[in-house]
Amino acid sequence: MHLSRLPRLHFAHLPTPLEPLPRLSEVLGGPNLWIKRDDCTGLATGGNKTRKLEFLMADATQKGADSIITQGATQSNHARQTAAIAAKLGFNCHLLLEDRTGYADDAYQRNGNVLLDYLHGATISRYPAGTDMNAAMKELAQQLANEGQAPYIIPGGGSNEIGALGYVNAAMEMTAQANDQSLVIDHIVQATGSGGTQAGMVLGMAALQSGISITGMSVRAPRQQQEESVFNLAQRTARHMGLAAETVSRDQVVANADYVGEGYGLPTSLMIEAVQMMAQHEGILLDPVYTGKGFSGLIDLIRKGRFAKDDNVVFMHTGGIASLSGYPGIFGLQS
């Protein structure tokens, strides 16, 4: 496999650091915890969508597009990173934001990622929960095309066989960093939503035959559904790269949906504890929707004895900290 055969732009700050979490490892009594800092990818406070956008924006450029359309929840980190790179590369950007949580407060509706979307000059339209967002994007694309523009649709989360390439690359990057430090990674834990991050990571680790297992902590879908969609995307990504779909096997795709709580974007007490632990023992911020829930799952598995004391477990920090100011209330700060 040779990723440079595929079109890509370079704007992410890479490689992101792979760092130990010594104080948290001690507080939890092992395993040895590490963190891959994809919150430091550099695009308007960083996050995992930036790696995907390097490949997606290359495709949009090759296709002669002048406007980007994408969708997400009101506090979408994907929408914000897309708005930032569209601004930098001189594209118009249309963000279709779905109200998935029902939070009506001012901080959620206007602060956090929404403020940044606005500052980057994106056109924002809002939709009620349950809207067919893919249909809404197609409709807008048609309208823009009729007006003589050249729209390019990026799916929610940037999760298709092009965006997932960013995480095939991340798997290679992380493995090379571990090799350079003589670090043997036993397991990786990450949040999983639209699935492109996990699909790329699983495919990359499989293609390298690294033997490193990955657990995706679901933030929305039930386990079976999440695993099927990640597996399907990993296979499509393999074919897109010219690899056999069999490069990745079904049993390499593992999701855990035990830490979603009441639903996407809705807080759990373990998530709040996880965000506070990371902030107060390591000085690192997590977000309430993805990394907070993902890390809460890792903490719970550690407490249940899932890992050996001397295992090396890497938590993939996928970003999201720009959303924190959209949720002061759930962390107990009332106005």
Ligand SMILES: *Cc1c(COP(=O)(O)O)cnc(C)c1O
């Ligand atoms: C989008 C996102 C995820 C999930 O990544 P997917 O590729 O959509 O599964 C995880 N963490 C953060 C902070 C995100 O914004």
